[in-house]
Amino acid sequence: MTATNIFVNLPTTDLERSKAFYEALGFRINPLFTDENAACVVLSDTIYFMVLTREYLGTFTDKQIIDPKTQAQVSIALTRDSREDVDVALAKGLAAGGSEPRPAQDYGFMYSRDLDDPDGNNLSFLFMEPAAAEQGPEAYMAQQGAGAQSTSA
Incomplete structure (x- = not known):
């Protein structure tokens, strides 16, 4: 069985700020999966954060995108x-x-x-x-x- 990759989708209101924050923690951004809507933050060979603009994250679900500052x-x-x-x-x-x-x-x-x-x-x-x-x-x-x-x- 091959390893399972884990992608955790996180909303952001400022993609550039989020990229800088996660890079400051020592993680790298994969430019192949990064554009104006999303950034792929590499935690390990199998674990990634996809930091997505709130609008873009909304295209993946019909549910309300919560505000992580309050919920x-x-x-x-x-x-x-x-x-x-x-x-x-x-x-x-x-x-x-x-x-x-x-x-x-x-x-x-x-x-x-x-x-x-x-x-x-x-x-x-x-x-x-x-x-x-x-x-x-x-x-x-x-x-x-x-x-x-x-x-x-």
């Missing part, structure tokens, strides 16, 4: 290799015009920070302790002697 339809979580890498991603995104809608979440086994792009589309950057990913959060926290308690950073 959430999806939250996209992207892993990082360390807590520090999560903080670096947020710093880059904030410097590029993004905003942090809530405080960091530190669950002991997982550290997460949310970043809204300039249009309000939500990204979560997270680091999970490898042992917690393998054993499950409760077993990992029990080994740490802390129990599975949630705390905010």
Whole structure:
């Protein structure tokens, strides 16, 4: 079976601003699938964001296109290799015009920070302790002697 490619369609009111934002996060734009209506943001060999003007996104559905600044339809979580890498991603995104809608979440086994792009589309950057990913959060926290308690950073 060949790998499944994932394309996440995100609305924007300013395509050039969106391209600059995602490039500032370290992603590249695929020019072969980018024009005045859309930009293809390459996250990996199989995962892409298609940042589309609201008008163009509307041609793919009969449903209302929501305003991501006031409504959430999806939250996209992207892993990082360390807590520090999560903080670096947020710093880059904030410097590029993004905003942090809530405080960091530190669950002991997982550290997460949310970043809204300039249009309000939500990204979560997270680091999970490898042992917690393998054993499950409760077993990992029990080994740490802390129990599975949630705390905010």
